[in-house]
Amino acid sequence: MSLSVNGIVIDARRVADEIDQHRDAADPQAAAEHALVSRELLRQRARDLRLLDEDTDASDDAVVDALFTRDVRVRRPTEAECRTYFHDHAGQFRVGDKVQASHILFALSAGVPLSSTLGRAQAALDAVLAEPSSFETVAQMMSDCPSGRGGGSLGLLARGSGAPEFELVLFCGDRLGVLPRLVNTRYGFHVVRIERRIKGRMPPFERVADRIAALLYEQSRARALRHYVALLDGAAEITGADDDDGPLRVPGDGLNA
Numbered sequence: 001m002s003l004s005v006n007g008i009v010i011d012a013r014r015v016a017d018e019i020d021q022h023r024d025a026a027d028p029q030a031a032a033e034h035a036l037v038s039r040e041l042l043r044q045r046a047r048d049l050r051l052l053d054e055d056t057d058a059s060d061d062a063v064v065d066a067l068f069t070r071d072v073r074v075r076r077p078t079e080a081e082c083r084t085y086f087h088d089h090a091g092q093f094r095v096g097d098k099v100q101a102s103h104i105l106f107a108l109s110a111g112v113p114l115s116s117t118l119g120r121a122q123a124a125l126d127a128v129l130a131e132p133s134s135f136e137t138v139a140q141m142m143s144d145c146p147s148g149r150g151g152g153s154l155g156l157l158a159r160g161s162g163a164p165e166f167e168l169v170l171f172c173g174d175r176l177g178v179l180p181r182l183v184n185t186r187y188g189f190h191v192v193r194i195e196r197r198i199k200g201r202m203p204p205f206e207r208v209a210d211r212i213a214a215l216l217y218e219q220s221r222a223r224a225l226r227h228y229v230a231l232l233d234g235a236a237e238i239t240g241a242d243d244d245d246g247p248l249r250v251p252g253d254g255l256n257a
Contacts (some may be wrong), residue, residue, distance in 0.1 A: 003033055003240035005040040023108055024184055033240075041232040042067060064225065072224050077216035085212050086205050091171060093208050096200025097159055099170050102135065102152035103183075104128075104191040107144035121182050121189035128178050128191060135178065135193055144188065152193070163187065170194070 003010040018032035025031035042063050046052045051066040068074065086093065106121040124142055128135045136151030143152055159167060165185045176194050183190040
């Protein structure tokens with residue numbers, strides 16, 4: 001069945017192109033369809049409100065900005081909320097943190113089913129959790145990263161030296177040893193072991209206040225956008241989409257967040 005939103009067909013080629021942006025999702029096909037349906041719902045709403053001309057080819061960001069100006073209010077965070085976030089997430093703001101770590105990478109490859117790569121990664125994680133001393137051997141045998149030849153060692157890493165989604169896990173908390181879950185990044189699935197942590201120093205709140213305020217505002221805006229799309233979805237006629245994954249997901253939860 002063709003994917004359509006209120007009678008507007010989203011062709012199979014667009015879905016195929018979009019799938020590449022969702023390779024790390026549990027179901028890339030469903031994630032791609034949800035993203036395209038979300039964008040179409042937003043674009044149709046903007047045109048219904050005469051925020052866009054029929055022939056306007058505005059960017060997704062421009063459509064969202066126009067709708068938020070008209071339909072949605074996102075509250076700015078207070079200083080107290082920013083200070084609470086600063087206190088509760090201190091590790092995000094320390095300067096000079098370093099981590100000595102190793103990993104075993106299972107890279108995503110075109111033509112290789114995601115489930116196959118994930119299965120191999122999970123089997124490797126189970127093996128090294130059961131026998132931590134086998135980490136280097138498993139890395140040498142299975143890792144898709146050149147570091148595998150050296151047992152997976154990444155050396156001493158500072159913030160900003162790797163993929164943000166990898167560092168988010170690496171520098172979070174005080175855990176040492178093999179992490180109990182796979183780390184999923186744009187490169188694939190990683191089995192990660194942390195050998196040592198060197199803590200840096202905390203900057204004053206005033207130095208990062210604007211950064212925290214922007215972060216909290218963007219989180220509120222993302223929640224508002226998801227809620228807004230869910231409301232549009234409830235009033236729309238959508239065919240051909242796999243709704244097993246639950247509500248539509250958009251990049252970016254409630255009105256008046």
